Amino acid sequence: MHEEEIAEQQADITRLLFHHIQAPLTGSQYIRGVLPAPTAAEAVRIATGPENAYTPDDLVAYEIPLHADDHVVTAHDIIGILRALHAGTHVYASDRVGTVMGMTLVRVDVTAAEVADPTPADNALTILRSLAHPFTEEQPDPRLRGFLFLGRNRLRLYLDTEDASGVIAADVRLSSAVTALFAALPSLITEEERMAADATDPHCVRVVDLTEW
Numbered sequence: 001m002h003e004e005e006i007a008e009q010q011a012d013i014t015r016l017l018f019h020h021i022q023a024p025l026t027g028s029q030y031i032r033g034v035l036p037a038p039t040a041a042e043a044v045r046i047a048t049g050p051e052n053a054y055t056p057d058d059l060v061a062y063e064i065p066l067h068a069d070d071h072v073v074t075a076h077d078i079i080g081i082l083r084a085l086h087a088g089t090h091v092y093a094s095d096r097v098g099t100v101m102g103m104t105l106v107r108v109d110v111t112a113a114e115v116a117d118p119t120p121a122d123n124a125l126t127i128l129r130s131l132a133h134p135f136t137e138e139q140p141d142p143r144l145r146g147f148l149f150l151g152r153n154r155l156r157l158y159l160d161t162e163d164a165s166g167v168i169a170a171d172v173r174l175s176s177a178v179t180a181l182f183a184a185l186p187s188l189i190t191e192e193e194r195m196a197a198d199a200t201d202p203h204c205v206r207v208v209d210l211t212e213w
Contacts, residue, residue, distance in 0.1 A: 001042050001066065007160060009066050010036045010044050010145050016075035017046070018147065019125070024051070026083045032059055033148030036158055036167055038202040042066045045203070046082060047103060047148060054151050056102030068110040079122070080115035081108065087116070101148075101200055142168075142186055146203065154211060158204060163190050166205030169198065173211040181213065188213065
């Protein structure tokens with residue numbers, strides 16, 4: 001896949017999954033983050049955990065390839081795979097388990113993974129979303145590639161923009177003036193004086209701290 005195709009697919013998956021920060025994925029498990037896999041890898045990482053989980057010890061990240069044989073893996077496929085993985089007990093080969101940002105990282109073999117069927121609520125959401133927010137090929141700028149809860153009042157946004165190269169992580173305070181932040185975000189994430197490296201996060205090239213903005 002071309003790097004831009006990977007970016008578009010990661011962005012589409014993020015857009016279709018983030019409602020599961022409020023609606024449970026299954027049982028007591030919620031989506032706590034969607035991470036663009038590093039170095040233009042053809043994968044996405046989904047962090048799951050309890051509804052109020054903010055620390056790495058409470059989260060598990062699943063790395064899911066964007067392709068399985070000739071099949072494009074969609075957000076709906078990912079939901080089905082994650083639900084199946086959370087049903088019962090699963091044993092993973094040691095070479096498929098690691099860590100990232102303090103979280104356990106499981107690399108999923110999608111060719112062998114079970115996929116849970118969509119629920120009526122899933123299908124209803126698809127219908128309603130398609131009517132309320134029809135698909136458009138026009139990409140926003142900046143474009144949301146992922147997110148991760150870092151604390152009760154801190155959210156990391158993974159963004160890309162035509163005005164800078166690579167994925168930029170922007171840390172925002174959830175109690176801030178959201179409307180004003182949105183308006184200023186395109187310029188804030190490209191200001192050099194705000195940028196810093198984060199060696200612990202392989203999903204971005206730099207971080208912009210906007211929590212005091």
